[in-house]
Amino acid sequence: MIHNETMKSILSRRSYKIFDGLPIGDEELETILTAGLYAPTGMNGQPWHFTVVRSREMLNRIGEVFKVMPKPTPPPGINLPPGPIETMRNAPVMIIVSGRESHPTNFQDCCLAMENMFIAAASLGIASGWSHAMVKDFFNCPEGLALKPKLVPEGYVVRAAAFFGYPGPEVKDRGPRKGTISYV
Ligand SMILES: Cc1cc2nc3c(=O)[nH]c(=O)nc-3n(C[C@H](O)[C@H](O)[C@H](O)COP(=O)(O)O)c2cc1C
Structure with a gap:
């Protein structure tokens, strides 16, 4: 396999549960958002909206909703831990990617944008x-719904949401990827 700078970034990306709270600089944030905007989209529709949440007040308000939102019913065999399903994880930024509902590929387009941002x-x-909780259940409670006009434009639906920040404690090693590739 070829190890270039891009591969290094792809292989080094991990999903962090806790951040160290330090803010991300404007230039770094702009770079991440630009990477998102250059993801491919069906018919070049660019059917997305990125909401960058970095005001401390709004981060706190989202955190309060996480505390009160009902827990989803877990699939069979999965045990949810006690306590709130999501916390702010000490992250200085959350990016919410919403898709224009009327665009047929908005779901895929938004997820590709988020992955570009992860790698950048x-x-x-x-x-x-x-943050699965933000994508799935956040707006299913009155406290979350009250914030919707500030977070999601009319006619859009949240497709991806994630925290960004400087890393907190190391994430656990998730082991090698499983071989689910076939060549035909
Ligand atoms: C659709 C989706 C939902 C996820 N939801 C959560 C989540 O709610 N909380 C969380 O801590 N990680 C979440 N993750 C991260 C996964 O747990 C993580 O990607 C997986 O364990 C592999 O680890 P890695 O990203 O470090 O390679 C989610 C990932 C995806 C793609």
């Missing part, structure tokens, strides 16, 4: 971590 962040030594 990794290349800068910035950690990231997906």
